[in-house]
Amino acid sequence: MEDVAKVAVVSTATVSRVLNTPNLVAPETLDRVHRAIAKLGYRPNVFAQGLTTKRSFLLGILLPDIHGEFYSELLRGADAEARRLGYHLLVGSEGGDGADGSLPLFSTNIVGFIAGLAVMITEPNESLWSQAHGAGLPLVVIDETLHGNGVDRVLVDNRAGTLQAMEHLLASVPPERCYFLGGPKENFDTAARAKVFGEALAAMGHRTSTDQVRYGEYSVAWGQRASEQLFGKRTPGPIGVLAANDEIAFGLIQGAKDLGVGIPTDLRVVGFDDTRLASLVRPQLSSVRVPMAEVGAAAVRMLAERVRDPSRAATTTTLSTRLVIRGTSGAA
Amino acid sequence: MEDVAKVAVVSTATVSRVLNTPNLVAPETLDRVHRAIAKLGYRPNVFAQGLTTKRSFLLGILLPDIHGEFYSELLRGADAEARRLGYHLLVGSEGGDGADGSLPLFSTNIVGFIAGLAVMITEPNESLWSQAHGAGLPLVVIDETLHGNGVDRVLVDNRAGTLQAMEHLLASVPPERCYFLGGPKENFDTAARAKVFGEALAAMGHRTSTDQVRYGEYSVAWGQRASEQLFGKRTPGPIGVLAANDEIAFGLIQGAKDLGVGIPTDLRVVGFDDTRLASLVRPQLSSVRVPMAEVGAAAVRMLAERVRDPSRAATTTTLSTRLVIRGTSGAA
DNA sequence: TTCGACGATGTAAGCCCTTGCATACATACA
């Protein structure tokens, strides 16, 4: 920087101003300094910058996993938005290490680098919550709703989509022949979807039996297992299934096919998330679209705003879901 | 830090030593300082640290995309390894912005933060190469082989796996009925696989016709299109196809099914990469396994070593591939 | 007893920027 100043015959202060507040610099000087910078290939030292300004262009984002359609799509949305806002993302996944129970982003105190943290919490997890909350950083929570309203959060409104899906399913299947195949019972989304599932049946005057709501995990394997359970004792007529994500639905379909169950003749399925998987299967999977990329983007956007103004009131952004009808639900 | 020093009745130098070179500090003092740190919740300022030490625990990794099974798996491997080595990853994908033609990690000079850069180059791309190379950072290249041996690189040995796949295919399909369905022609991996494909046929005394090697893109859609081309004019007997990745294979299978082509009766397919997709389809997809996670891990590992010793000789790590036989190739 | 060596700690010089304040000059107005 000193060299640049020397070449441009100005002080280092002016060089700094050229970079940060060019409108305070005379056009001619501006030009001279710019040339000097180019000539010397000068690049400001980010550490020194950070040291003086205490600003940072890194945002942390903590997800349960970074693998799979769902998270990687979320991440992509988040990343794009971050870039748009001039930030970069530092990604941590819980699976990462946590050998010592601490979050990846917290192990090496990398935290110091980041201006804010977005954390996705999909099921009750006190430790995660308190670590994230206790970091003393601007925070945005994705999915979790437990800890009051003091914090920015982005939520997915499962209701709309689930309701649509049920309406759709119930158009051709009686309520007592409908099932919900959930992920883990504690999972917030699974819980929300199960609830609406029950309500939809109730609206038809049917009281949901415990048998109709089953919990498992977000995996193809679980869907497959479920298909055996459901079709072990065949009864005539189609049954309807709302799966808590596309993988479960996919597994179910796979399993059903293996058992010779016709789709959508004997089984009408609606998945959740509308990942790429949904349009890959045959017949194509009806699914409730969850705007994952937007969830990521929204989280980043809110985080950036909170970073800019730490005192602003906590906000909740809710993104809604909607049914996408394809082949597996008996087409429309 | 000063406060800690005061509480522990030592100088800031000692505090620093407690954190960085504890073996230079008397046990008793060590303890006192540690307590002070805990009491005050002191955390060293990473910017100041970076400023003085010029070290950083961030590594950059630049991929063509961060989405999809392939890249997200690579990323996971890289991330895990990075963490193991005490680093964190800053991810950039080319798609990200590049509106101005510059790489994401280079736009805001975030580069200043990172200690080294791993960049995946899947097809000739001078601009990408020169930007990465010109950053003056420790560099590891994934996949690219064009620019001599002066640089660390991690390569995938397509040969072994491709050869196995061809051997497998040729066991039940005559050479003149074998096809290679590539990604983009310029893509390094596609090119390498196509080459070995030709060699395998040549070894059977068959001269590969241009018709047998087709280029497209790494997508399901392309595989689907290809199926129409291949089965437009049906001829009796099975054909064999080596696809350049699982998505293409998947599309092909889908398309073939739609045309009523029996698998593996009339079509024997081997995919590439062995992504999750492969075991999801029915029949399950035979595929050449590419150790993506290890590629990521290896890249990070090499990068970390180069960061530690910038003068060490350039290394090339080659990871090999191998065939995984499943249903689509007529099982073994 | 004296000196050298060594272990433990302190002193202070950077590392490279940003920015409040001061300065200097030019312009505009009275």
Added chain:
DNA sequence: TGTATGTATGCAAGGGCTTACATCGTCGAA
């Protein structure tokens, strides 16, 4: 011509840490 404004720049004080070098006991050997 003198003064008030404003614009363009420089000066210098940090910001929080690391580390070479200096200091000071202490202990063992001569």
